[in-house]
Amino acid sequence: MTHYRHVLAAVDFSEATDPVAGRALDLARRYEAELTFLHVLEYVPPLDLGYEPVVAPDWLPDEQELLAAARARLEELAGRLGAREAHLRAEWGHPRSDVVRLAEEAGADLIVIGSHGRRGLTRLLGSTADAVLHSARCDVLAVRIG
């Protein structure tokens, strides 16, 4: 059995963010491992409730602005937790598949992610934690939230 060398926290800026990032930081320090805070921004197309678009194109937020805002939130998180060593990464994508892809690219051997258990829609559709657990080729720590 090897020690963990790179711990990646998948943060979604929900109430899971601090427990997930904090646990990843704690583990990375105990294993003297690299640390990454990753946020995958999911593109949600504007709802089209009729024949005409509800949201006019010039109302849509700029993709680069959103990415910059996510990076600023990751920097704020790292500052708040005192995690100066953390690599920060924000990318557009689908969290269910791209967390694992980006973790592999980063060389992570432990993914830390929040888990809300199976309730509501996730009972039927499965959660991001489920999807990561099933497709990751490395260990996955599900941090229980609520």
Next chain:
Amino acid sequence: MTHYRHVLAAVDFSEATDPVAGRALDLARRYEAELTFLHVLEYVPPLDLGYEPVVAPDWLPDEQELLAAARARLEELAGRLGAREAHLRAEWGHPRSDVVRLAEEAGADLIVIGSHGRRGLTRLLGSTADAVLHSARCDVLAVRIG
């Protein structure tokens, strides 16, 4: 965020046993936490392929003997890993539900379990790791096997 106080490894005596128990031991030592190795023996009724029972009642292994054999295997595992501090527990039950119940009874705040990913029958039915992830009220570390 609190430190883990009690790490429980759910071992099934498959090829996952050493990675799962070894990781739990490693984490318990890093957190100075209690450690439990748990094995849940699942009762599998003998296959009845016709009108007559295939296995005569006096061929069935004794339940107490099987439990004692499981405990002996846990002792052998703890000895092999040098995990003298581990509490050893073997119980009859259904792994999908009783791992979580017994972990709660033990006061575990981290369950370590093997995960084979989603393939074959587990793609349809879900794995023990899935069930534990969904029902545990504590953190779950899925150790990737194979």
